[in-house]
Structure formats: structure tokens, C-alpha cells
Amino acid sequence: MTEGGQAPSSPPRIARWIVSRALRREDREFLIGDLDEEFARRGGSAEARRWYRWQAMRTAAGALRSRLSVTGGRTERVGSRLIARGYMLEAMAELITGARSLSRRPGLAVGTVLTIAVGIAATTAIYSVVDGVVLRPLPYDDPSTLVTIGAMAPGASADPETGLQDLSWVSFPGLNALRARARSFETVAAMGSYTFQESDENGVQVFIPAATVTGEVFPMLGVAPALGRMFTPDELVYTSIVPAPVVIISHGYWQRRYGGDPAILGRTLEAVGTLDGARPTIVGILPAGFEPPGSFFPSEESPEIYVPLALPWTADLTAQPRTAVYLHGLGRLAPGVPIEGARAEAAGISRELATAATARPLPGTTADRLMGVNGLHADTIGTAVRPLWAFLAAAGLLLLLTALNAATLLLARALDRQQELGVRVALGAGRGRVVRLLLGEAGLLAVAGGAIGVFLAYAGVGAFLRFAPPTLPRLSAVAVDVRVLVVALAATTATGVAAGLVPALGFLRRNAWEGLQASTRTVSDPASRVRTVLVGGQLALAMVLLCGAGLFFTSFMRIRSADPGFEPGGLIVMSEGPSGIRRVDVRTVHRRWDPVLAAQAAVPGVLSVAGASNVPFQAPTWAPRILLPGDEPEVVREGIAGYAITPGYLETMGIDLVTGRAFGAEDGRDAEKVVLVNEAFVRTQLDGVDALGMMITRDDEVLDVAREPIPMRIVGVVEDVVQTRAEDGPRPAVYLPYTQAPVYPLAQWWPVIRTNRAAEEVIPELRASLTGTQFTPENLSTMADRAGVTQITPRFQSMLIGTFALVALLLAAAGLHGSLAHMVQRRQRELGVRMALGADRSSVLWMVMRQGMHLSAIGLALGLLGSLAMSRVLASLLFDTQPWDPPTLLGMAVFLLLVCAVACFAPARRATAVDPVKVLQAE
């Protein structure tokens, strides 16, 4: 029957679906058949489609109408059959009724929706961060069996909280032994650090982070090149330490440096390798989003260029070379092997190697430096993610608060509608139906709030990523996606049900007739107890968040004002960038520092210069093994940082000498070995005894050529200086003259310059002064900037929790205000009578205020208890601040009460404005 030539189209699918939902099953087939048939007769044209949709709408509307009629009669009977059929339709009907009644009070609806949106947004945004950083599996093949392999810090055991072993770079012989002997590993692979350098557009040398990879790494991770190829076996055959001249580059580097040009395959790299000065050929490009595994490459130094790492693997352990190449070990566990099994086997093999070694023990394989194994996922997320759980808890509290707030609003609404609902029940609407109506409304508000909330969450995640400290791993994996949306949906549903259930249950518990009789003349407020709980709960939650925010803020302020132990103002620092292979004489390596310092001292405005192997706000790079008189040789004193410094260092930095003397020209390489210790060293290692003149021993097994313990005389004690971050507190440290330090800490060093000129003027001149000195500066910055970087994390934490707390406080105050205002409105008659009987305005004002403040006090007390309960979570995140810090908690309590007083004042004022004459006339 179709009109000539034109192919008939099929009926509109959505319309067809709607019809099939709207009808009883008995009718469905025949009606749809009819519609399809007539659609075909009408030629399947656009006109016919419109007709079909129109029919579908009419059919659905007819079904809805018969469902919606509350009273009995003919349509009700048809409707009741429909009830039995379509739950879908029923929910739709509730929603439409809900929407209709909500549209009569748009302000309240909008307020509730926005309240819910805030809670959903906070929870969704934080959850998406937690999900991306912590929960989501790593983007590699079968990530649960991937592990990192490293050398354990001497004497250290696994962290009781995370189960992580403290691992550092492992030596090649150790890894080779694991590969030859261990049965726990299906694959043993390795990565190493590497750098390239090139000139940027200003002619400044920049360093490009790179990594070396053994042939197993990419296949083990399941990574295939996006373009080009992986390394071939001959590129991975060990001939010398110089790698084969091919590289694979990251997707990001390809985009940034080469504009995503596919023709660069086969071309040579612009940058040159810092190790050998070579310019290798680009053979492959990694897929977008690839991140190197584990915590060895922090996200801000993620490698851009990958170089083949050929190693002399051998099964004959007696023949293995003693090259002390240090590697980041990676592996995949054999099927069924637990991490503990792999750890035990790695430790066992380390011990065997140590005892088998006859002459000098192999580096990294001595008995106190066992190899350890960590799961890759745990190793990647580490402890930097700990605050995320606090954030998630805070967001959850906020969500709970918004649910209570929405429930308060809906309760007030339900009270106003008591009569209407009573009439509905009296006319025959079932209790269940009215409860469904209330739930339907709440559900509608929650869904709208959830939709806006998810939208806000996108923005929230964006803001989080912008301000988040760079120490958080895996931030690139953070996104609002389906997993997150499922959580948002669950949160929305829970909020809607919770907010709707309170008024619904309240309705169920009361007799429907009561509502009819009560009208507005009621003196007692039957819902007042429920309301007290709701508002009190909000205030309590707000108080918990306020306390948390206050503590984070106090902690942050204490970090900022913590004494760094030196004078950061006017200090400029820089580090030495990697700059090519040097053949250094261990006896004269320190002399490289002198021309650099001399060149910088000649810059105008420079007051003094000094050099050090490391500076404050930088993780210690050298941990010398220090033994005290009477220590057995195997004693391990952990966590002592070592600094090699020039004689002018203390003065340039402004570090006070507590006792003894500073270093001078007399402390040369062949003079008596001397050392300065800090106060923390005296306190923690020497139990506070007078250290001056004491002989201590340095035993740097790997680092020193001598391999003999070196006795050193303590010639002075200096004040404690911040090491990595102020919040770590003072840590023991030793300072050695740069003339007497081993090679390792001297190889990369930091000039420190004190100036009385503006940093931005001096920095270019300092840079210029270095041309011709073989020193390539990196990290040129003021000390204040370096300090600021370490404060990003605490500032971010207090900002985030502070925002949550303020929002919570505002919502809770609004809840308090709203419910007092509502109460005043409902009790107008009572207030009018009181005033007619002689109560003066101030006593009425005070009565309402007292009621509000009573509620506030209850919330405050509960909130304080709650925040104490959370103190264990907070304790590890705070610096120099107890979770029950009295001034902070007191301040927050006063703040809460003040805001509550403001919130109570307006309704109280309105109560005094009640005109007794009018109220009584209305009777």
C-alpha cells in the first residue's frame, strides 16, 4: 500500500515504546499492530510519522488520565488495572503530580534543588578524584600482578598503615639474580633515569626528562606504540653502557614539540642525550595518556623520551659484572604468587648473594640492604592520597547535611499541606498513594538537584585539578565518567528518599482526620520534634566541618609561620643541571664549585655566596651512615640527612651556630675530618649530651672509594633547619665541609646567593655570569618561592575543607532560619494571644531567639563530639596542631553561635511584629 517508489520507513521507535509502556499487556500487541498497519497504509511518510506520534501521545495521556483520578468511578476502575500493570507509568504520574504542585511554590522548589545540587556536586567531584587517583585500576594489562622491585632502606620494615616497603633504586646484580633464580616472578624488567637537553626559544638550555626501559617493560604493561614500532631485540643487546641510537617518544612530547607530525618517524631527535651527546632516531610514539609505572617518576617529571636499556643479564651469578647501575625494578608476579611470597624470595636471594660474595660485597646486596617488592598500585598511590579520604568524608558530611536541609524544607511544605493531604485521604486516596506523592516530589527535586550537581561537579573537578598539589599521583586519570555518574545517581536517590521519607513518615503516623480538624488554629506544632532533630543535625554536621576546616587552617598557619631555621628573605638558589659525562678526580671534585661561586659573587648586589649539596625545601638526597662511639658495626641510625657545605654556607643562609665553630679554610681535604650536627641530632642521637669534640664515624659503604669507616670530630652544633617541608618537624642532620665529603653528594650541587636586590633583576645577571663555567643552572628561584611550593598541599587542604565548611554553615543557618520563620508563622495566633495578654515585645523576641539558640547549642555540642570522633583521621594530616586544639574549637563554636544568632534574629523580629488585634479578629 505504500506510495510508489518510496521505501516505507519503520514506525517512530520512541513513540512505539511509549505506547507499549502505557498499555495493559492484553491490548498492547493489537494496538501496536493497528498503529503499525495504519502507519504503513499512510505510506510511512513524514506525515505518517507525525500521525503515529500524535496517536502515541493521546494513548499515553488517556492512560495517565485514568490513573490520575483520585476518586472512584469508572475511570478509577480502569486505572486500578493500569496500576497493576505499569510501575513505570505510576512513577511518571507521581512525578507529574509532584511537578504540578511544586510549580505552585517555585522559590521553595528552587531552594531545595540547589541545596541538593551542592551536596551532590561536592560528593561527585571529590569521589571522581578519589576514583581516578586511588580506586581505578592502573591502565596496564592485568595490573594486580604488577610489582615494583627495589632495595629496602637498611633495617626498615613495611609501613604498618600502607603495607609498603620503603624501596629505592636497586642494583643490577640484585635484579639479575632475581631474574635468574626467583620463581615468584613471571617477568623481571627495569627502568632507569635519563635526560636529554635542548635550547628553548630563548636559548636557555632545558632538560627533558627521559627514561631507559628494558625490552620487557612495554610488552609487560601491554602498551603498543600509537605510531611506529617498539625497540627490536638487536637494539636491546648489551654491548656497552651507551644505548642504541633509537628512541620512542611520549604522545605529549610529539604533540608539543613536533605538532603531532607523523613524518617525524625515522628522523633524528632535536634534543641531545646528556650522557653521550648523541641525537638518536625516533622510531615510535607511545599512545596518548601513557604514564610510566610506579612512584619513581613523579608526574611533573614524567619522561618524554624513552631509550632502550640493554643490560648484561646472565644466569651465571659468579660471572655477573659488578657494575653498580641503579635501576627501578619492575616485574609481574607468576600466577598465584602472593606479594608476601615474592618478598620472602627476594629477601632470601639477597641474603644468599651477600654471603656468597667473597671480597667486597656487591652494592645493594649486602645483608642490611635486602631487595623488597611492592604491589604497583599501592606503590603508585603511596601516602600522598591520605587527605583524599578526609576530603571524601567532608563531602559525605555535606551531602548528608543537604539531605537534612531538603528534608526540613519538604517537611515545612508537608505541614502547610496537611489539610490538602487530609482531604485527599478522606476522598479515598490510599495512604500509600499520598506517601508516594510526597516521595515522588522529593524524588523530582533530587533528580533535578542531581542533574545540576553533576554539572557543577564537572566544574568542581576542573577547579580541583587546577589547585591540587602536584604531589598527588595519577591526576591525569581523574575524570567525571560513567563510574562516577553511577555514584552520583546513587547519592541522588539516597538523598531524595531520605528527604522525602521524613515528611511521608510524619504523615503516616498521624490520623488523616487530624489534619482536617487541626487547620491553622493548632497551638502545638506536632512536627516540632522531628524538626528539632533535622535542624540540630544540620548544625551538628556544619560544626564538624567547621572544626575540621579550623584545624586545617590552624595547621596551615603554623606551617607558614614555622621557623625554617634560616633567613629565606633575599636568598636565591639554583641547582646544577645534568651536563654531560665528566671524568672527575674524586680528590678534586669539590674544586668545580669554586669558579662558579666566584663568578656569582662578582654580580653587583650579591652580598655573599655559598654552595651546598642540598638546600632546604628539597628532600634530602644524601643519608650518610653515621655510627656513634660504642655502636656495633651493624647498627643502623635511620633518617640522618647529610649536607656537604662551603665555609660561608651558615652565614649566607643565616643559620645560627648554637655552640662551637663554623667551617673555615683550615678544614681541607687532608686536615682532620670535622662535622657539624644540628640540635635534633644532639636530641635524638646523643640524648642531649654535650656533643662538642665527640668523635663520630661515617661509614658510606657504597658511596665512598675508601670503604673504611671515617672518624669525624664534632666541632659545632647548629640550629635545626627545615628539610623537605616544615610540617615534617626537625630531623637530625650532619654537615660536612665540601672538601671532605664523598663524591656522590658533590656531583650535583646548589649555589646559594644572598642579595639585597630584587630577584627578577639579579636572576638574569646570575645566569649570565655562569657562561663559561660549565655550570648549567636549573631550578633558579628565590627561597621564598621554594617554601611556597611546599605549602601548596596544606593551603589546598584548608581551602577545600574551608569551602565545604562555609557552605555547610550557610545551609545549616538557612535551615535554622527557615524553620524558625515557619514556626513563627504557624504560631501567630499563640503569639498574638500572648501579646494580647500583656507579653511585651522583647519577651516574645527572646522566646523565639531562645528556641533557636537552644537548638544551636544542641547542634554545637553534637558537632563537637563528632569532630572529636574524627580526630584520629585528622591527626596524621595536621602539623603541630592537636585535633582537639582548644582555641580553634572554641573559635569555631563562637563563630557558629554568632551565625546562628543572626539566622534567628529575623524570625524573632517578625514574631514581635504580630498584631494581636488582627490575629484575634481572624478567629
Added chain:
Amino acid sequence: MGEFEQLVLMAVLRLKDTAYGVEIRRAVAKHSGRDIAAGAVYTTLSRLEARGYVTSRVGETAPERTGQRRKYYRVEPEGAAALYRSYSALRSMASGLVTELEALAARAGESG
């Protein structure tokens, strides 16, 4: 019996063996000029069936029905009796009024 029910019943009578949804709708539209909703046909027929006025049987399908079968209706004696009573009442009420009704309706048409 309502007017709509009368229309549907008469359509079923008129269509004899071909009385199923599409044809019923078309017959009503053709004779009364009313475009009724497809769903309403079934709502009405199931009500009439419940009163024993019509019976139904499930029939065959057709290619353009994408596999859905037709449902055919037949008017039962009780239905015919009820329709006759209802129609007679209407006709007797209307007797002698037709001319006047037409005149009035024409005026309504003019003013509308």
C-alpha cells in the same frame, strides 16, 4: 450507553468479519468525522466486552503489522439489544425535532 460506545458498536456491526482496530477507527472516522485515539478504541471495546456486549478473537497478522496479530470483535445479542434500546431512545427523543435541530445547528455554524 454513551455516544462513543454506540459509534464503536455500530462500526463493529457494519464491518462484520473485518472488525478490528484499524477498520473500526476508520469506520468511525468516515461516518462521524471524529478522529478517535487508537487506544480509546480498545479501552471502549474492553469495557463493552466486560459487559458481554462484544466478544473477541485473536486473528492473523499481516506483513505491515510487523508480526503483531489482529484482534477481531463481534457484536453479541446482548450488545445488539442494548444498542437497539439506546438508539431507539435517541431516535424517539429526536423525532419531530430534526428540522428544528438542523436550523439551530446551521445558526451555530454561522455564528461560530
